[in-house]
Amino acid sequence: MTINLSTDDLRALDAAHHFHPFTDHGALQPAERRVIARADGVWLWDSDGNRLLDGMAGLWCTEVGHGRQEIVEAVRAQMSELSYYNTFFKTAHGPVIELSRVLSELTPPQFNMFFYGSGGSDSNDTIVRMVRTYWDIVGKPEKKIIISRINAYHGSTVAAASLGGMAGMHAQSGGLQAGPLPGVVHIAQPYWFGSAMDLSPDEFGIWAAHELEKTIDELGEDRIAAFIAEPIQGAGGVIIPPDTYWPEVKRILDERDILFISDEVICGFGRTGSWFGCETYSTTPDFMAMAKGITSGYLPLGAVAVSDHVAQAFHEAGEFFHGYTYSGHPACCAAALANLEIMRREKLVERVHDDIGPYLAERWAKLAEHELVGETRMKGMVGALEMVPDKTDLSKRFDPVGQVGTLARDFSFANGLVMRAVRDSLILSPPLTLTHEEADELIALVKTTLDDTWMQLKKDGRLG
Ligand SMILES: *Cc1c(COP(=O)(O)O)cnc(C)c1O
16 A cells, blocks of 8 residues: 555655645655654654654644544544435534534624534635625625735635735736735734834734724725634734734724624634634624634534624525535534534643643743744744844844745754744644643754754854
């Protein structure tokens, strides 16, 4: 069987036949290709037997850690009972009904109806269609514009990439012209460290929130359908907004008739120390997009939480022509139920808030003492550290941007820790089950990685 081949043979076949996500295939050398063989808890092993600490929880999703036989068993049992049936045509099944009930308990009180897909991107596609249809239903069809933010990530489908604020993705949008879908507008992100503005973080947070107000007022509230945002921008580089940002955004939205979409694909299910990021920041969304942590990645599942007033409008409006073959897939719902049962039983959300979150954050913050680090930030169990060429002048950046991030990320892998690089920052999002000992080990590996990176840059004359 192919999976028993040598690592070199696997790499060669991978290069020949596997079109990877977000990859420069021309530049990716065979020797750089890593084949992951197995995982348990917070640990991964590659095909050469190297052990790595999974500092990214897979891809921001493995909240309960890898290898939970309880989830495997729940899926196996569901697969042998009913491996698949659809939820179209007046039908349902136990797992989708039970998961919907559980989500109505776990989500904020305005959410009691849930629509399912296979991931975060299609959840956001669903939301675009629901939002625009909602305003048609309530007799305000001119409300079509969705405001998003620069550097947001909402997924890779045509609609989700348009909602996102990644310029490179807009350039490859799939439309007839480069750029997002019509009717999606991007405003500034609350990224103080990246702002180069002479404001305190709190002043900057207000400034960034006012960009929303300004844009709504310029375009006209009567044309704006919704504002979409991640509570903390994840793929954009773990942009934790200044404390002033969300309260001011909430004030702006509360004063206006505009729907708010909280993209909880990363922040949902405990990542920020509450069940949902909107609870951490006390906002009141009309929609939530959920995926990733909902199953801890054991099987693909996305869900859209629809608030009562929106659900009520659809209730009175006839058929909504929308659905996926795998909406509410029974095995995926069973995986979600087992995952959420573990999260509740082991009180993982409380653990992030009261125990491992503060423990990790305290040690993460100390990394700011390192010569290479200009800022550290962390909320719950998601964080970033910004590397800079000269600590005495934080306005300076490495040129070109991104090389040092990649260098550090590669050192991190070599040292046995998976972190991700965004620009010249390193980002972290480990499983919520991380123990104190594992956190200590993680921090030690980050330090080694920073040292290795610093030495290399020193040698190359790229500091100061
Ligand atoms: C990952 C992600 C998505 C896209 O989810 P997929 O399951 O990859 O389609 C959407 N929004 C956010 C915030 C994400 O991090």
